[in-house]
Amino acid sequence: MVTGDRLGERFGRLAYGGAVWAGFGFLLLPILLVLWLSFFSNEILSLPPDGYSLRWYEGLLTKRDFIDGFILSLEVAVLATLAGLAVSVPASLVLVRGRFKGREAILNFLMAPLIVPAIVIGAALYIFFIQVEIATDIPLAGSAPGLVGAHVLLTIPWCIRLLTANLVGLDPAIEEAAASLGARGWVILARVTLPLIWPGLVAAALFAFVVSFGNLEISLFLVAPGETTLPIAILQYLEWKLDPTIAAVSTLQVVLIGAGLFATDRVVGLARVV
């Protein structure tokens, strides 16, 4: 009886450990396979590879689609992150500190871009931009402000969520002390509040950047004809073929984002962010 139970327990532990590592393996397998493929010397996928080569990485320098897509994604993501933070910091301050009617409702309202399916937001904005353009002659469809505005919308819920989570832990007494010593509102914000919540700011900036940089569904509707962001360029290439070139592009993206996450982990600790 006892030995049976022990055996069962040991088996259970083994199964649990196996399931944990299988889960991690499942998460990382597709990324590792892409990394592997990017070093194949043969262009058409066949395993095992004929040999290994770095030439696909050199070849990337001539791929205008990917370079232009990367630059556009980078520009849009940087602008969207800055604008997202600029509108979210004041809103978060008020939402955390204030006790007023409708606070909960406004919080939910600002979270809405996270709940509405991205493909629906993209379709709605596409139709809206075209109709606005017809009505007012303001060219929004396929324009940079339209694309950036849509990406700012995407970053707002992430910024608000991460900033409010950080502000809750901040003791208002510290700011009151600064005020009682004669500091004015803006000085308190710049010299006391923001430095104290900077892990939240870093986290919000990182998430906003990554959410914008990686967005596919909304950009798909809003880029100008002939223009692509990096995720769209990758998708369209993959619809056509899978080869070491696209794997090399993907690898560079993985390395870039991995480095950003690793830096965040060193600076603020990933466990506090996610």
Add this chain to the structure above:
Amino acid sequence: MATGRAMAWRRAGAMAPASLLVLGFLVLPMLLMLRYSFNSFVPGKFMVEAVTVENYVKLAADPYYRHVLGLTLTVSISVTILTLIVGWPVAQFLARTQTRHKGLLLLAVVLPLFVGNAVRAAGWMVAFGREGLVNRLLQATGLIDVPLQIMFTPTAVIIGIVSVNLSYVVLTLSSVIEGIDRRAEEAALSLGATPFETWRLVTLPLALPGLLAAGVLSFILSMNAYATPVLLGGPSFQMMAPVVADQVLQRANWPFGASLGFVLMLVTLGLTAGANWLVGRRYGR
């Protein structure tokens, strides 16, 4: 009272930019789309002003679109069940581990989330292709002679979406499991329960609201999946999100695309609200 009013104005001013952005870039476009979903579409004449429910009727009655909705629901349910099963052990391990390298383990969960669905789909294409890893391994071990067709099957799409959703589910579950008082589990263990009984009778019931939340999240993400079905399912594998994009962008059938989008959104929002209500009622927050 003047200070009270000044205070209220300052509050409104601080919240206005973010709120106006959500209003202008989300609410107004959605309202316009809702209106257009009741317009009618005449081939060759684009969109014709009307107030009709014909688009919604078409969605409910046309066998093709019923198939699209049915396929999307089937895939989403399968994905959700699989994701919860695969995700739980990882989440529990993350929540309970004492290792110094927790940051790195979290990185392993978060990195896939951030590298984009198309990149992950590319990885699965390496595994699933005719000359891919799975077929080569099966052939090397002598289990099959002729390569299996894995790409462009529901299996490939389901595996692909599971791997996309897994990160979200693991993060949601592990924060819930972290919130469970360890002493409850220790009490059960000290009273003679086996680890499995402890899990079944203590941990699982305590984590049920989180399990529901993670399940709903996974279901919603699958319903709205775009890149994974396009790349791993191929052109003939039609799920809701790719069909919405196709109707609006390629076919320029705005009224029908709008009604498809609205149904997709209503299912998503309805489920979120329903799950929140259920958790609130059952566990009274």
